Amino acid sequence: MKKLWAPWxxxxxxxxxxxxxxxxxxxxxxNDRKNLILYRGEESFVLMNLYPYSNGHIMISPYNHTAKxxxxxxxxxxxxxxxxxxxMNILTKSMKAEGFNFGANIGKAGGAGIAEHLHxxxxxxxxxxxxxxxxxxxxxxxxxxxxxxxxxxxxxxSLLKEKTDA
Numbered sequence: 001m002k003k004l005w006a007p008w009x010x011x012x013x014x015x016x017x018x019x020x021x022x023x024x025x026x027x028x029x030x031n032d033r034k035n036l037i038l039y040r041g042e043e044s045f046v047l048m049n050l051y052p053y054s055n056g057h058i059m060i061s062p063y064n065h066t067a068k069x070x071x072x073x074x075x076x077x078x079x080x081x082x083x084x085x086x087x088m089n090i091l092t093k094s095m096k097a098e099g100f101n102f103g104a105n106i107g108k109a110g111g112a113g114i115a116e117h118l119h120x121x122x123x124x125x126x127x128x129x130x131x132x133x134x135x136x137x138x139x140x141x142x143x144x145x146x147x148x149x150x151x152x153x154x155x156x157x158s159l160l161k162e163k164t165d166a
Contacts, residue, residue: 023061023117036150039083039157041164043076046083046157048150053123055149056095058087061119067107069118080120087122090156097124 026035027045036048043064049057060083062076069077084102091097101123105111 021065021117022114023119024063024065027063032154033147033150036146038150038154039160041079041083043073044080044083046087048146048153049121050146052146053101054125054129056091056097056124056153058091058122059119060084060087060122061117065117067112067116067118069106072118084120084122086160090153090160091122091124094153094156095124096126098127099125101125 026037026047027040029035032038032040036050037045038048038058039046044060044062046058046060049059060080062072062080064072064076066072072080088097088100088102091100102121104118104120105113106115106118108115
């Protein structure tokens with residue numbers, strides 16, 4: 001069994017959490033680059049994870065503040081799945097991703113770090129991306145900074161926006 005180690009995420013665990021729900025406050029701001037928002041849909045949005053498991057770790061969240069799938073409209077669920085598919089296409093094209101981990105941790109018992117607002121994770125993977133650095137050196141090698149990744153990814157989502165608006 002291969003393992004996806006993420007000891008650098010201890011910063012997330014130890015950092016005091018912001019007031020309010022990030023999935024509610026971030027889309028209220030107009031500074032998408034600062035908030036790492038890549039795309040705004042009708043009922044959901046795409047953003048980069050501030051504490052990524054790997055470069056290109058993306059999250060998709062509904063605007064609706066809920067922890068339950070049953071509270072989402074059918075059109076929201078469909079939009080999330082379409083955005084997940086488009087995101088995987090974008091990451092394959094732009095970052096040469098070879099595979100993905102895709103899913104949601106629902107509820108605190110399910111491992112959700114922010115259990116009160118449902119969100120989905122897309123983590124790009126590459127053959128051989130598990131190595132000794134996180135285990136031996138307590139270090140994760142992220143080859144690109146978050147803002148640089150945002151700058152590289154956002155044009156792809158701009159094309160997606162043009163396609164969906166047409």
